[in-house]
Amino acid sequence: MRFLLYLNLGAIVWLAGALVQLYEGTPLPWIDSAAGETAAIVETETPPGSSLAPEPVRPAAPLSLEQIMALQLPLPNPERIAEPLSAAPGQSERSATRRRLVFLTEGDYPPFNYRENDGDLAGFDVELARALCNRLQAECEFTLRPWHDLVPALKRGEGDAVIASMLIPVPGRESPAADDDVVFTTSYYSTPGHFAARRNSVLPAATASALAGRRIAVQAGSVHQAFALTRFPNATLVPFGSVEQARQALAEGEVDLVFADRNALLRWTSGEGNDCCRLVGPNYAAPSFFGEGAGIALRAEDEALRARMNDALSALVADGTYARISARYFSASIY
Structure with missing residues (x-):
């Protein structure tokens, strides 16, 4: 960028010198000699009967270097070009283009x-x-x-x-x-709730009436236990100390279903629980129990x-x- 700046300055100084030559009557280097001779001094014709002698048109006084420099357009500021995009009015500096x-x-x-x-x-x-x-x-x-x-x-x-x-x-x-x-x-x-069951089990529809009397494993004190109590009041909830214990009970046939986080059950049934169990029924999306999902957190100003x-x-x-x-x-x- 500095090289371009110096190159531009050099070109302007060279052009300024050429302009000085032009005003002094010296042909410019890129104009041929014939054209230069014609452009050097232009004489006016004397009208017939006029007593006035023809007077050559003299070139104006050459511009000073200060005048030439005053006519220059401002050069781009290299520091300005290197600056990143700034924030729009009313927009925080952090939320500008990053x-x-x-x-x-x-x-x-x-x-x-x-x-x-x-x-x-x-x-x-x-x-x-x-x-x-x-x-x-x-x-x-x-x-x-x-x-x-x-x-x-x-x-x-x-x-x-x-x-x-x-x-x-x-x-x-x-x-x-x-x-x-x-x-x-x-x-x-x-992050909805979901059921998992043994692969060889045949279950009715996942409705409150169809699940009446069914043994459903849940984690004790979890939002999934709270949701199951309200949504499936006639089911038999079997609380366990952890989700892992609830899943183990299902794998061993101690319960008919496990109700837990859908994503956790997906990981389990695609891994160590793949041989025994599978997901069944729909997603249960209830924001007051399971939230609206996972989001990316940012500062409010952004x-x-x-x-x-x-x-x-x-x-x-x-x-x-x-x-x-x-x-x-x-x-x-x-x-």
Whole structure:
């Protein structure tokens, strides 16, 4: 850029010298000699009968260097060209066009975000974040923080966004707690409740009347137990201390069904639970119990970035990128 500046200045000085020569009556280098002789001095014809002698038209006094320089157009400022795009009026500096996006995540919640044996960060959240960066034409970086410090770190400016399977806060299901300083993108995956059953079992429709008397394993004290109590009041709920214990009871035939998070059951039935069990029935989407899904958290001031991320996410779903990422971790779409 500095080379171009000096080159432009040199060209202007050379042109200024040529102009000085022209005003002094010296032919310019690119004008042939014949044309130069004609242009040197132009004499006027004397009308017949006139006593006035012809008077040559003399060239005007040459311009001074200061006058020539005053006629120059302003040169582009190389510092100005190198500046990044600035924020629009009323838009925060952080939400201007970015060349780098720093995502905060936990790195301890497989298959969404975790470290592989070689230490590399992997998981559904991580791959989706990289795809979003690619769509937004931004460099992607990750910073790990404990779960409880993800939102505080975001508010401290240690990252641009949190992607860590964080549920969008809704009344009755606020984890993390709603915060006026934090906003979320649209859901990038849903979190409905779902049933799983043994592969060799034949079950009726998943309705309140059809499931009357059926033994349903749930995690004690969970939102899934609370939902099942209200939706299937005539079923026999069998609470367990953990989802793993509930799934084990189903695998061993101690219960007829297990009701839990759809995504967790998908992981189980596509892995160690594949031989024994499968998902049955529909998704049960109830925001007051299961939330509106997982979203990407951003600072409230970054509304423009949130809009761009929402658009990029929609594009990833539309062109099949989302489905390809999801298929590497789940046996069915979790969108």
